[in-house]
Amino acid sequence: YKSIAVLTSGGDAPGMNPAIRGVVRTALHHGIKVYGVQRGYSGLINGDIHVLSSKGVSNIVQKGGTFLKSARCSEFHQATIRANAASQLRKLGIEALIVIGGDGSLTGAHLFEEETGLPVIGIPGTIDNDIFGTDDTIGFDTAVNTALNAIDKIRDTADSHERYFLVEVMGRSSGFLAVHVGIAAGAEMIAVPEFAVDVEAISLQLATSKRKGLGSSGIIVVAEGNAPGLTNRIAEQMAHHGHTPYVSILGHIQRGGHPSGHDRVLASCLGAKAVEYLLAGYSDMMVGVNQGQVVDVPLDNLTRYRKGLDPELLKIALQLHK
Numbered sequence: 001y002k003s004i005a006v007l008t009s010g011g012d013a014p015g016m017n018p019a020i021r022g023v024v025r026t027a028l029h030h031g032i033k034v035y036g037v038q039r040g041y042s043g044l045i046n047g048d049i050h051v052l053s054s055k056g057v058s059n060i061v062q063k064g065g066t067f068l069k070s071a072r073c074s075e076f077h078q079a080t081i082r083a084n085a086a087s088q089l090r091k092l093g094i095e096a097l098i099v100i101g102g103d104g105s106l107t108g109a110h111l112f113e114e115e116t117g118l119p120v121i122g123i124p125g126t127i128d129n130d131i132f133g134t135d136d137t138i139g140f141d142t143a144v145n146t147a148l149n150a151i152d153k154i155r156d157t158a159d160s161h162e163r164y165f166l167v168e169v170m171g172r173s174s175g176f177l178a179v180h181v182g183i184a185a186g187a188e189m190i191a192v193p194e195f196a197v198d199v200e201a202i203s204l205q206l207a208t209s210k211r212k213g214l215g216s217s218g219i220i221v222v223a224e225g226n227a228p229g230l231t232n233r234i235a236e237q238m239a240h241h242g243h244t245p246y247v248s249i250l251g252h253i254q255r256g257g258h259p260s261g262h263d264r265v266l267a268s269c270l271g272a273k274a275v276e277y278l279l280a281g282y283s284d285m286m287v288g289v290n291q292g293q294v295v296d297v298p299l300d301n302l303t304r305y306r307k308g309l310d311p312e313l314l315k316i317a318l319q320l321h322k
């Protein structure tokens, strides 16, 4: 390859910047010219594509968000638009594309490769950690820690006022973020979409704990991907059992901030590996992590399989409740 491009797509995740830097510096090391595409697939469609230099990616390893900007681009769902996007790359002599993003963005990357023949490598970047074929995604560790930081503070008030707080965390339709945050925060309960939530049982159990003097305050972590209105239904049930729970929705705070050390290293390694896999002739694959090793995952698998929550982890979480 003489010339490649990189873009970030979908929800931003802390660590996207070090991933871009990893791609750019590894490519330059191998004598390959690198272009940065602005605003994900939108920039690809509009030809908003510019050369990146080594200096251009200086001083970004520690920054949250993505300096290339990101977007959710519904137009890219159309095959004709994807064909136009490929011609924007070809016009500039760009021979391959590296996409940093979540499930939807990498599915788009797979279709793009299949239809246009332009080699594509994906890098998993999302706070949700819901991508099939990889144990970890860029941004997940930072988001877990950001949520913990907030919950540790909420717990001070929960303790002082002997209240329960229902804390809703992100994660789209999966409970990865919720389970990790819940275990690390010492949550009294965790509600995730992967397992049926018995609202009545939750409130009864908390009422029993209160009666037994096991505590009248605590944190219940609820994944946003649960059935609509679940958080409020739990709150109402708890009120019937003598609690006055508060609801706190953490929201986009979980997407921002400096990437953690873990995410910086992960992003740098995956960025570098993405370029190396391209040079080794791979395409239509994602660089993932399996038991601490970087592995190649066919992008097609992302469209066919859904990553499952580890039931062992949830079991442990439940055992650690009061």
Ligand code: F6P
Pocket: 011, 072, 102, 126, 127, 128, 170, 171, 172, 173, 224, 255
């Ligand atoms: O995929 C990351 C994520 O933050 C999800 O956890 C959340 O459901 C979604 O993006 C929110 O997206 P947006 O910021 O586009 O509303």
